Amino acid sequence: MADRAADSYANRRVLITGGSGFLGLNLVAVLRGSGAELRTLSRSPLPNDGEAGALVAGVRHFQGDLRDRDVVEAATQDVDFVFNLAAHSGSTSSYDEPFEDLDINLRGQLTLLEACRRVEPAPTVVFASSRLVYRPTDRLPVSETAALGPLSLYGVHKLAAENYHRLYGARHGLKTVLLRITNPYGHFHRFGERRYGIINWFIDRALEGQPLPIYGDGHQLRDYVHAQDVAAAFMLAGTDPKAAGETFNVGSGRALSMRDAADAIVAAAGNGRVDYVPWPRDAASVETGDFLADVSRIKETLGWAPRHAPRAGLQEVVREFQQMTRKTTTAVRGEGGPF
């Protein structure tokens, strides 16, 4: 699937914004063998040791801010594909730093799109949006036509950035694709970094024998998606002509409660424990309730399918991490983030 798409990237210039982050490194991993000329743009340097350091060898890195026109213009010069993952992450933190969230997630995106529209021929831009643009609903699974209504400034800005991509596509001929990612987990997250998603953080906590805090009873459903499946969706979205101008959910399409996810992680790790704690006010105000993505559109349109079921996928990631030393699993903190 992604292997089929990979051929289309040979000798093409591919920029990954937020390339030093969790999902960014997963995209580097899948693109490495494609023959693409790989570039990354992040505020952080690329990892320089361990598994992630080996992964990024030969990648041309632009270290800078998405709001910096000069570095963005350099990074997008003659580019064919942009996998646009850079973001200021976090629903709760978007309330603590509203202006920072606005500035990175909108002024940064506008700077990128203004640069892209001047590239000829027009590049394809695949944007990492989020399930958090949807209005909370009891009607599961949630399809791409469901009502929108973010609960956080982060979600508001993701939605506005989606609209930017849609408009720059229609007006300036960019091929843009929007991927609404559910809750990703997997390799190349920074060990112990909560901004890369609660599940990655849970895995780290379990491996260290720490408690995994669950707010409330943990019965709320989530759609956990493996980062390799997300990367495969980007690969197909970039090259399939049917993707241009489209919006796709990217999730496993299978629901697991937070409690069951935490239990599965603890069981696989043989360490850690689940700790039930009261809801903090900040977290409660951005809690979406149950979520499950309808992923039929991307399956039918692009022939994508998730290869990892949530429970088995989580356990597989725990085992992979167990087999590594903590040192080698450390990726440097970047801008790809939780959803």
Add this chain to the structure above:
Amino acid sequence: MADRAADSYANRRVLITGGSGFLGLNLVAVLRGSGAELRTLSRSPLPNDGEAGALVAGVRHFQGDLRDRDVVEAATQDVDFVFNLAAHSGSTSSYDEPFEDLDINLRGQLTLLEACRRVEPAPTVVFASSRLVYRPTDRLPVSETAALGPLSLYGVHKLAAENYHRLYGARHGLKTVLLRITNPYGHFHRFGERRYGIINWFIDRALEGQPLPIYGDGHQLRDYVHAQDVAAAFMLAGTDPKAAGETFNVGSGRALSMRDAADAIVAAAGNGRVDYVPWPRDAASVETGDFLADVSRIKETLGWAPRHAPRAGLQEVVREFQQMTRKTTTAVRGEGGPF
């Protein structure tokens, strides 16, 4: 209706952002007799002569930018009501000045809401949104539950600012109301200023004996609403407890083609002429097609009703303008804008 609401404003502190602009001055006009302590916040000074100059006598003006935290905090101190009209206006110009549009319409709004959430007791904020947040549709009239999908960066930012108000209401206890205004026309627009809406500009052109340019055949329908009716909607939205947290269309609820509107203006003016010209590319890309608002929600919830039918209202405004010298109709350019 507005008279009934006006009593509720006696001795209350009312801030009008964009208060030196077209709709802002119409709100000053309706609030003047209410006994409210009136404040305005605009980048421009208030008008100091003519009808508009007399209107704003005694209003406390804060001259400054919505992005300037100091002036915004001073203007919102102990405020009870905020009529939030300040904006960088214009669908087409939002593409010419994307960063300016973003900065004023989102960073400015965030600055205002951050100030408002610190005011105790929590003020009521009524936000001037726009019909331009809707996705173009053939299904008329358009109700508040219709699909959203702006065609311009201006519309994207209006939609995100709506979401800001919704979230600050839910999270910080502000009473927020969203008014989606159709195409307003009326008094106190700056003579010859196209940013205050095409119809106001048409009126000025006709009175000066100039051609009124219509793009294409001018058959597209619009919902033209009189600025006094818009001001009445703000008055009710501010004080009716049923309005808190709600979104309302504010239009005449009656459709008129652009061509018929232009013809009515020329006929009333006894001057000017309609000039059919090809669509400029920029304007074509943000053209929404036919639009007509469903205004049943605000009628049923707040008891609001438009007092001016489109054709008669346009002709009435033309005649009022005719009776004044050009000088006295000039309001200083402010930030309230076209929709």
